Amino acid sequence: MKALVKQIGMTGMAVLMLLTHVAGAAPAVHADHPRIGTHAQAAALIDVESGRILYSHNGDKPMLIASLTKVMTAIVAIEHGNLEDEVTVGRNAVGKEGSSIYLKLGEKMSLENLLYGLMLRSGNDAATAIAEHVGGSIEGFAFLMNQKAEEIGMTNSHFVNPHGLDAKDHYASANDMAKLTAYALRNKSFRQIVSTKVKKAPNPHEDWDYVWHNKNKMLRFYDGADGVKTGYTKAAGRCLISSATQGGRQLAVVTLNDGNDWLDHRHVLDWGFQYFPHRTLIKRGSAIQGTGLRAAADFSYPLVEEERSELSSSVETLDEKSLDYRLGKRGELVIKLRGEVIGRVPLLAADDPVWQEEKQVAASAGMSSGAGSYQQTLTALVRALFTGETR
Incomplete structure (x- = not known):
């Protein structure tokens, strides 16, 4: 046409x-703008609106990403599920190893609240319950994850589970995770969830509500911070994605296996805002x-x-x-x-x-x-x- x-x-x-x-x-910047670096084995900085990667180190190297996986889990669930759905927690979710929101067998929770438990507290049990509800099974949900990765253009990534526990053939690159983050941050529901510092949700087993505090310290320590996800396994090391908005511009940083990630993210965000004006x-x-x-x-x-x-x-x-x-x-x-x-x-x-x-x-x-x-x-x-x- x-x-x-x-x-x-x-x-x-x-x-x-x-x-x-x-x-x-437009504000001028120095022609000899300084280089930036991190302690990470791989890193990337992306401008969310344009999708331009402003900085990359080993950006295309496939690596373990731990719970950064849950960025993909969340956006796939938001796009393929109904946030008002009532999800019944099955046996595969209960007692899932690693971080947890301590769901019980047969417990019912809205998909929306499960997503808060997933992204704020990194619940592996929440990830499993979400995957089985939206995808019918872990394998079915992983298919949706890889389908979304292909759609976004994540050429160095592959997913086999919704939580990020170390597994063969489960990996992504820093550049790919930056692309995914920019994509997800354009979704209103995703932005709302990952920017929330504290969330309360009904608890059917006790007289008090669940109270989930966001593990992402950048929300408290960096001006304009508005997301997105922490991650850690012994093999993957410390992984972190953070985003911030200043002057109407939003940037996101990805670091994989970085022992000094909080400080590195502050420096990289500062550098991006200063030297890459729109x-x-x-x-x-x-x-x-x-x-x-x-x-x-x-x-x-x-x-x-x-x-x-x-x-x-x-x-x-x-x-x-x-x-x-x-x-x-x-x-x-x-x-x-x-x-x-x-x-x-x-x-x-x-x-x-x-x-x-x-x-x-x-x-x-x-x-x-x-x-x-x-x-x-x-x-x-x-x-x-x-x-x-x-x-």
């Missing part, structure tokens, strides 16, 4: 003029030189100062017979860093009625022009196309 018929190159000075114009107000590379409404097209959306990306000179872009136009073209879209601005695509921005014709409509709306509301979104544009165009209504 999307037939590209033409590419207009925009490299060298042309793209630099465009990108510098819209990003000029820079606006194109603004909605910006004219694309020599094309008669305008950007239909903003696009920003985490970059160090010296990477500006390594940006390039090209315009891909659409076949006039395609549905997107009929709906008003004329192509995409493809933005690259060192030749690799980092983003695609939809383009509309410079004389598209939407720009005039936006000016009129902005003027009547006392606002600056450029408000709105590509989705709003499409809605207006579909309405006009199929109903003739242009309001």
